[in-house]
Each structure stands twice: as structure tokens, then as C-alpha cells.
Amino acid sequence: MTFDLPSLWAAIIAFSVLSYVVLDGFDLGVGILFPAFRERADRDIMTNSIAPVWDGNETWLVLGGGGLMAVFPVAYATVLPALYLPIILMLIGLVFRGVAFEFRWRTLPGSKFWDNAFWIGSTLAAFMQGITLGALVQGIEIENRSYAGGWWDWLTPFTMITGLAVVIGYAALGATWLNMKTTGKLREKARGLAKPLVFSLLFSIALVSLWTPFIDDQYFDRWFRWPTAFFSALVPLLLASCTYLFWSALKQSNDVIPFFATLGMFVLTFVGLGLSFYPDIVPGALSIHEAAAPESSLKFLLWGAGVCMPMILAYTGYAYWVFRGKVDPEEGYH
Amino acid sequence: MNFDLSAEMLARIQFAFTVSFHFIFPAFSIGTASYLAVLNGLWLRTRDEAYLRLFEYWKTIFAVTFGMGVVSGIVMSYQFGTNWAQFSDKAGAIVGPLMGYEVLTAFFLEAGFLGIALFGRKRVGDKLHMFAVAMVAIGTLISATWITSANSWMHTPAGYSIDVNGNFVPEDWWQIVFNPSFPYRLTHVVLAAFLTTAFTVGAVGAWHLLRDRKNRMARIMFSMAMWMAFIVTPIQIFVGDLHGLNTLEHQPAKIAAMEGHFETHQGAPLILFGIPYEEEERTKYAIQIPKLGSLILTHHADGEVLGLKEWPKDERPPAVIPFFAFRIMIAIGMAMLVVGLWSGIARLRGKLFESIWLLRAAILMGPSGYVAVLAGWFTTEVGRQPWTVYGVLRTSDSLSPVDAPAVATSLVVFIVVYFFVFGSGAVYLVRLMGRTPSINIQALSFVAPIQTNLRHQRPTSTSSET
Structure with missing residues (x-):
């Protein structure tokens, strides 16, 4: 295999987007679940469980956007105008929920405004x-x-449907995250929510998967023809094992495994999508090679990515490690 | 001025609006991150509780500002694609990697260590905590470096070629990153951020000193801020002058607009005030000093300064905004210089905290940095028109294939949301700055604190730790 810069960059961008989806996924999910938890104390613990990491999580979105502009400028320049309104509404949502972390402590006591902004924005x-x-x-x-x-x-x-599926999926990540990070009643409630949410997520994945091959022949070919059919068969099988893992761990009241099993479902779905897209970056319209920036841009930024990304993963991992463990509910208001 | 509401004009207004709002936050957080690092360093070195409390005091304010900077910054990284798709397609291969480096080397660094800097002192110990605080500060400076480089390249493009599709192709990254206006712009921007922070901190210190002249923490704040104003303002004026000369060399049309010159002069006057009329191609009601314009710009009394008429009409920048914005920036710079010198004299006489008028002036100057940086950006960005990449790519050829109604709708949404969200933020910030700084700050916190013990120290909102 020759060293192919555009494909390598497609992999890096895909990795950034995946990192964004799973990381901001759980913290947006915590926001989506806000309406299910009405107590101020619960909500404080929920936001405190993500306060030290949320803006690092959202940085992956900036890398996805900025990186796409750098290495696949024409993809960036066509996808964003095509999705003008959804993108702008997404940004507005992120503005509201992002400032709510600090603002909800600043409003007059008893005001629910920024709490509502947090869940609606998420x-x-x-x-x-x-x-x-x-x-x-x-x-x-x-x-x-x-x-x-x-x-x-x-x-x-x-x-x-895909919009709804992502909301459900993020909520499932949020619920399993809370199952991992909290204790007591809050955790029990999150654990109770995790089950229906994960099964709704699986149902949505199935629905979208059944629908997709009929949108475009390319997907149909890809999914049901040898040799790629092997992979499209593998993805559901692995999904089934994640489901089993999730189910058995949740029943045993395990803290950690349900979250990572749900994360696994996201990763698998993402890989499945990636396989369906490849070698296009905008399906059916632009291939990775057509969209790639000049080689000197790809090389220049690759130095940065090669040096920085391992460091980023290391210190981001360290930050998660520093704030590991349960957020203690006994340490609430006094 | 042309008030047509084409998609292009609306997209320009939208970008100007979102980026102006955004820049207010880094203008403060770049300086404040460094200030926090200094305060924390002083606390570790002297073990004087006042520095620790000051760190906690400004940390809360920093956290609120930083959050607003993050979310308004995410918007910016998508503005290029939604409204300026042709620019992104044509110049993405050059501007994109610079912003990519900003994300990789700065944003992750800031975000990765921010959590520890804000919430983790007890979890990681003093040394690692200091390291995290320093990383956040360095991150803000690295961020400023890359984004200023990208912006400077749009003013003074270098190191590129253009391919058959009309797209920019990077040829020499060294020349691209260190393009001709970059060193001047970067220094000017970073010093401006430091001054913005200094005058904000100074105003907060002065406010609390007016109420209690003995408040030790307010004294420390005010004294540090006035040192900064005293030392950095003259440097900034010097750097600003160099930046102006650099602009004269590379973008003489912008200088003509800033100076309000339509005619080319040998021995140009310095127009202190006037009103440029683009249609009539002259600046009316001008109050001017003969020859001084040439003297400042060319260092010769009879040096040649080009006027806007040297350029065809479709290559001239708008004259009104750069002319006035520039004067606002200069006026504020002079006011900063006066306050800085005044504080120096007062300090020399041992009356730094006694002069009521100095304290009042410092309060008045609190928001001056924000106004000055925005005025400066308006000068340089409007002065770059009608180009996005100066002299090469026109703004009208940079737009997305968008319809005016779509841009208008999103513009209205941004205006409503930003004024509401960041307006609320401003109210909360002013409230936070209204807290009397005190060694026993716990009792004065705005909301009930979350108590945490050492072993189970958990992340909380910054506000809950103060």
C-alpha cells in the first residue's frame, strides 16, 4: 500500500469527528436528560460531572470543522452551505448550553432559565x-x-429520524455516563433510564440501517455485495455483542461497562457509516481525492497533527484521570 | 456609504458582528490568563494569602469569560463555510492549516488544562496546578499567534501561487506564516489584550478602593494594573506606529482611508477631524495640521502620501469607517497614556491610592480596551476592502451561494441570541466584579458554595469554590 495523504487525512478527520461524537455526546446527553431530573442538587452534580471536560470535548468539533477546511476545503465549502440552517441552529444550541455551565450559578437563586437553556440547547x-x-x-x-x-x-x-436517533443516542451516553459518575438515587434513576434509551438507540440504528440502502444504490451495492458485505455483516454482529455486554453489566449494576458498551455502539455505527461513504467524503458527489487540498497543505498540517495529537490524547486523558471517580452527592449544599 | 442589503453585505455584517462579539472575550482572556499565572506564581513564592484570594477572585471571572469565548469561537470556525464558501474553497488550503494549527497547538492545550486550572488545585498539588495555569496562559498566546498569522496573510499574502481553478496553493509555509504584516499585528494584538485586561483590573481595583482605601487586595490589583498601563501603553503606541508604517508599505489605500486623504500630497497635512465624503471624494470640515501627516508617515515634511483617488473606485476601501474607527482607537490610546503617566506620578508621590480623581479616571477607562481593540479591528478589516485576500481575491468572489433571506434570517437570530446571551454574561461579570475582594471571600460569594473535602474534592462550577 502506498502512502496516501488524502486517505490518511480522511482517517484523521474521521477520528476527530468520532472523538467529538462520543465525547460531546455524553455531555450533550447529560443536558438532554436534564428534564428527567428536577432537583437542583441533582442537576448540580450532573453539570459538575462534565464541567472540567466539556470544552475540551467541544474542541474536537472545532478540529473537525477547521481540519475539514484545511485539508478538504471544497467539502467544507459545499457541505456547510448545504446545511446552512441546521449548522447555525446547532451553533446557537451550543452557545446556550455552553454558557449555561457558569450562568446557572449566576442568575437569581431559584431561576430555572439557564437550566432550561442548558437542556434545550443540548x-x-x-x-x-x-x-x-x-x-x-x-x-x-x-x-x-x-x-x-x-x-x-x-x-x-x-x-x-436521524436527528431523533442522535438525540436518543446522546441521551443513552449521558445516562450511562451518570451511571458511572454518580451515586445513590441519582445513579439509580440514570441506570433506569439507560435501559430504554439504549434499546431505543438500537431500534433507531436498525431503522436507519434498513432505510439507508434504499436511498442510494451505492449503499445497497456496498452493503450487500461481496466482499464488503463481510464488513456490513460484521458490524451488526459486533453491535449485538455490545448490546449483550451492556445488558449483562447493567443488570449487575456495573459502573463502567454500560458506558463503554454504549460508546462501542457509537463507534461501530460510525465505522459502518465510514465504510459506506468511502472513498467519498461527500457521498455520491466528492471523493476524498477530488476534495483534497494541495499536497503541501496536507503535509504541513500533518506535521502538526503527528506531533500534537498524541500529546493531546495524553493530556486529555490525564485531565479525565484527575477527575476520575464518582461525583459525591453527600458533598452538595450546605 | 452604501446601504444595499445584498447577500454579500449581509454576510459581511454577520461576520463583523459575530467576530466582534467573539473578540471581546479573548481580548480579555488572553491578558487575564497571564495575570492569573502571575498571581498564582506570586502566591506560591510568597505564600501571601492575598495573592491566592486574588487568583480565586479573577479565576471566576475568567471562567465565565472563557466559556463565552469558547462558544462564540465555535461559531467562527463555521462562519467561513456557511457564508464564505468560495473563500473557503479558494483559500482554505492556506488559511485552513493555520487555523488547524491553532486548534492543535492552542485550543486543546487551553481546554485540556483549564479544568485542572479551575477545579484541580487540591487534586494535583501546587506544582502541577501551576503548570496547568501556565499552560492555559501559553495556550491563549499560541492561539493569538496562529489566528493573527492567518488574518495577516489575508492582508499581506505571501508564499503562494494560484492554480488553474483560481485556488491558492501554498508554496512556502515560512513566508505564509511570517508574512510581512504578521510580526507587527501580533505584537499589537497581544499588547492590546494585556492593556485591555490591565484597564479592566484597574477599574475593578479603583472601584473597590473608592469604597475602602485600605482594602489590601484592591490595592494590589490597582497597583499591578497601573504598572502595566504605565509601562505597556508607550510601547503599544510605538508598536502601533510601526504597524502603521508597515500598512503604508503594503496597503497604502488603507492608510489613505484612515487619514482621510483623497488627493495625493507632497507634504500631507494630518487631519485631526473631518467627515470623509466618498461621493464627492473629499474630506469636509477638516481640522488639520500642515505637513504633519507626511512627517509621521514618511519622516519627511514633504514626503509623498497617496490619496484614495490613486485607485480606481472599485479598488478603494470605504473611507468613513476606517477614518472614524482609527480616530477612536488613537484617542483611547492617548487617554491610556495619560492615565498611565498620571498613575506613575501619583505612585512617585506615594499617593497612588489617595487620588480620588485618578481612581475615578481609572474606573471610566475600564471598558476602554474593548472599545479600542474593536475600533482597531474595524479600521484594519474595513480598510482591507474590497478584498478578502488583499489585492487578489475580492470579497464579492468569496461569498457562499447563499440567498439574502437566508443570511438575513441567520443574522437576526445571531443578533437576538448574542445580545441576550452575552448581555446576560456582561451583567453577571459586572456583578462578579462588584464583589468586594477580601481575604475572607467565602462569606461574600454570590451563591452558596459547594463544600468539598480534600479527599473527595470534586469538580464543581468555579463559582462554587469562591
Whole structure:
């Protein structure tokens, strides 16, 4: 195999997006679950469990966006106009939920405004991300290196389903995260929510998977023809093992495994999607090689990525390690 | 001025609006991150409780600001694609990697260590905590470096070629990163951020000193801030002058707009005030000092300074905004210089904390840094028009294939949301700055603190630790 820069970069961008999805996934999920927890003390613990890490998590989104502009500029320049409204609504959602971490301590005592902003913003951002995913899967019309479709092309029943699926999926990650990070009643409640959420997630994955091959022949070919069919068979099998792992661990009241099993479901779905897209970066419209920036850009940034990403993973891991363990509910208000 | 509401004009307004709001936060957090590192270092060295309390006091304010900077910054990283798709496609291969480096070397560093810097002192110990605080401060400076490099490249593009599709292709990254205006702009921006922080801290210190002249923490704040104002303002004025000369060399049309010159002069006057009329191609009601313009810009009384008429109309920047924005920035710079010198004299006489008028002036100057940096950005960015990449790529060829209604709708949404969200943020910040700094700060916290014991120290909102 020759050393192929665009493919390598596609892998790096995919890794960034995946990191974003699983990391911000659980902290957006905690926001989505806010309405289920009405006590101020519970909500404090919930936000405190993610306060030290959330902006690191969202940095992966900036890397996904900035990286795409750097190495696949034409993809960046066509996908974003195509998804104009969902992207802007996602950003608005992120603004509201991001400031709420600090603002909810600053409003007049008793005011629920920023609590509501936190969960509505989180849910809006998640839903719009799901729509973005769905719109990519269903295809984007490109002519002459620019977006040629309409302003509402992204709004279809399919994208509504993918939007909902991502909200459910993030909520499932959030619930299993809380199962891991909290104790007592709060944890029991999160554990209770995790079960229906994960099964709704699996149902959504199944629904979207059944729908997708009928959107475009390419997916159908890819999924049901040898040799790629081997992989498309492997993904459901591995998903089933994650489900088993999740189920048995949850029953034994395990702290950690349910979260990582749910994370595994996300990773597998993501890999499945990646396989369906490859070698396109905008499915059906732009291949990785067509969209790639000039070689000197790819090389220049690769130095940075090669040196920095291992360091980033190391110190991000360290930050998670420093704040490991349960958030203690006994240490609440006094 | 042209008030057409084309998609292009709306997209420009949207970018100007979102980036202006965004920049307010880094303008403060770049300086504050360094200030926090200094305070924490002083605490570790002297073990004087006042420094620790000051660190905690400003940490809370920093956290609120930083959060707003993060979310408004995420918006920026997607503005290029949503509204400026052609720019992204054509220049993405150059501007993109610079921003990619910013994310890789700065944003992750800041975000990765912020949690520890804010919440982790007891968990990791003093040394690692100091390291984390320093990493956050260094991260903000690295971030400023890359983004200023990208911006400078758009003003003074270098090290590129253009391919058959009309796209920029990077040829020499050294020349791209260290493009001609970069060193000046970077120094100017970072010093501006330090001054912005200094005058904010100074105003907060002065406010509390007016109420209690003996408040030791307020004294420390005010004294440190005034040292900064005294030393850095003259340096900033010197650097600003160099930056201006660099602009004269590379973007003379911008200088013509800033100076309000339509005609080319040998021995140009310095127009102190006037109103540029673009249609009539002259600056009316000008109050001017003969020859001084040439003397400042060329260091010769009869040096040649080009006027806007040297350029065809479709290559001229708008004259009004750069002209006024520049004057606002200069006026504030002079006011900063006066306050800095005043504080120096007062300090020499041992009356730094006694002069009521100095304290009042310092309070008045609290927001001056923000106004000055925005005025400076308006000067340089509007002065770059009608280009996004100066002299090569026109703003009108940079736009996304968007319809005006879509841009107008999102613009309205941004305006409503930003004024509401960041307006609330400003109120909370002012409240936080209104807390009387005190060694026994626990009792004065705005909300009930979450108690944590050492062994089970858990992450909490920063506010709960104060």
C-alpha cells in the first residue's frame, strides 16, 4: 500500500469527528436528560460531572470543522452551505448550553432559565447534528465545486429520524455516563433510564440501517455485495455483542461497562457509516481525492497533527484521570 | 456609504458582528490568563494569602469569560463555510492549516488544562496546578499567534501561487506564516489584550478602593494594573506606529482611508477631524495640521502620501469607517497614556491610592480596551476592502451561494441570541466584579458554595469554590 495523504487525512478527520461524537455526546446527553431530573442538587452534580471536560470535548468539533477546511476545503465549502440552517441552529444550541455551565450559578437563586437553556440547547445541538448526518447520507447536490441544491433539501423524513436517533443516542451516553459518575438515587434513576434509551438507540440504528440502502444504490451495492458485505455483516454482529455486554453489566449494576458498551455502539455505527461513504467524503458527489487540498497543505498540517495529537490524547486523558471517580452527592449544599 | 442589503453585505455584517462579539472575550482572556499565572506564581513564592484570594477572585471571572469565548469561537470556525464558501474553497488550503494549527497547538492545550486550572488545585498539588495555569496562559498566546498569522496573510499574502481553478496553493509555509504584516499585528494584538485586561483590573481595583482605601487586595490589583498601563501603553503606541508604517508599505489605500486623504500630497497635512465624503471624494470640515501627516508617515515634511483617488473606485476601501474607527482607537490610546503617566506620578508621590480623581479616571477607562481593540479591528478589516485576500481575491468572489433571506434570517437570530446571551454574561461579570475582594471571600460569594473535602474534592462550577 502506498502512502496516501488524502486517505490518511480522511482517517484523521474521521477520528476527530468520532472523538467529538462520543465525547460531546455524553455531555450533550447529560443536558438532554436534564428534564428527567428536577432537583437542583441533582442537576448540580450532573453539570459538575462534565464541567472540567466539556470544552475540551467541544474542541474536537472545532478540529473537525477547521481540519475539514484545511485539508478538504471544497467539502467544507459545499457541505456547510448545504446545511446552512441546521449548522447555525446547532451553533446557537451550543452557545446556550455552553454558557449555561457558569450562568446557572449566576442568575437569581431559584431561576430555572439557564437550566432550561442548558437542556434545550443540548437537545437542539444534538438534533441538528443528527440532521446533518442524515443529510450527508442522503446526498448533497454539487456542481462546479459549489453547492447547487435548495435551502430546505436537508429537511426530509429520513433526516428527522436521524436527528431523533442522535438525540436518543446522546441521551443513552449521558445516562450511562451518570451511571458511572454518580451515586445513590441519582445513579439509580440514570441506570433506569439507560435501559430504554439504549434499546431505543438500537431500534433507531436498525431503522436507519434498513432505510439507508434504499436511498442510494451505492449503499445497497456496498452493503450487500461481496466482499464488503463481510464488513456490513460484521458490524451488526459486533453491535449485538455490545448490546449483550451492556445488558449483562447493567443488570449487575456495573459502573463502567454500560458506558463503554454504549460508546462501542457509537463507534461501530460510525465505522459502518465510514465504510459506506468511502472513498467519498461527500457521498455520491466528492471523493476524498477530488476534495483534497494541495499536497503541501496536507503535509504541513500533518506535521502538526503527528506531533500534537498524541500529546493531546495524553493530556486529555490525564485531565479525565484527575477527575476520575464518582461525583459525591453527600458533598452538595450546605 | 452604501446601504444595499445584498447577500454579500449581509454576510459581511454577520461576520463583523459575530467576530466582534467573539473578540471581546479573548481580548480579555488572553491578558487575564497571564495575570492569573502571575498571581498564582506570586502566591506560591510568597505564600501571601492575598495573592491566592486574588487568583480565586479573577479565576471566576475568567471562567465565565472563557466559556463565552469558547462558544462564540465555535461559531467562527463555521462562519467561513456557511457564508464564505468560495473563500473557503479558494483559500482554505492556506488559511485552513493555520487555523488547524491553532486548534492543535492552542485550543486543546487551553481546554485540556483549564479544568485542572479551575477545579484541580487540591487534586494535583501546587506544582502541577501551576503548570496547568501556565499552560492555559501559553495556550491563549499560541492561539493569538496562529489566528493573527492567518488574518495577516489575508492582508499581506505571501508564499503562494494560484492554480488553474483560481485556488491558492501554498508554496512556502515560512513566508505564509511570517508574512510581512504578521510580526507587527501580533505584537499589537497581544499588547492590546494585556492593556485591555490591565484597564479592566484597574477599574475593578479603583472601584473597590473608592469604597475602602485600605482594602489590601484592591490595592494590589490597582497597583499591578497601573504598572502595566504605565509601562505597556508607550510601547503599544510605538508598536502601533510601526504597524502603521508597515500598512503604508503594503496597503497604502488603507492608510489613505484612515487619514482621510483623497488627493495625493507632497507634504500631507494630518487631519485631526473631518467627515470623509466618498461621493464627492473629499474630506469636509477638516481640522488639520500642515505637513504633519507626511512627517509621521514618511519622516519627511514633504514626503509623498497617496490619496484614495490613486485607485480606481472599485479598488478603494470605504473611507468613513476606517477614518472614524482609527480616530477612536488613537484617542483611547492617548487617554491610556495619560492615565498611565498620571498613575506613575501619583505612585512617585506615594499617593497612588489617595487620588480620588485618578481612581475615578481609572474606573471610566475600564471598558476602554474593548472599545479600542474593536475600533482597531474595524479600521484594519474595513480598510482591507474590497478584498478578502488583499489585492487578489475580492470579497464579492468569496461569498457562499447563499440567498439574502437566508443570511438575513441567520443574522437576526445571531443578533437576538448574542445580545441576550452575552448581555446576560456582561451583567453577571459586572456583578462578579462588584464583589468586594477580601481575604475572607467565602462569606461574600454570590451563591452558596459547594463544600468539598480534600479527599473527595470534586469538580464543581468555579463559582462554587469562591
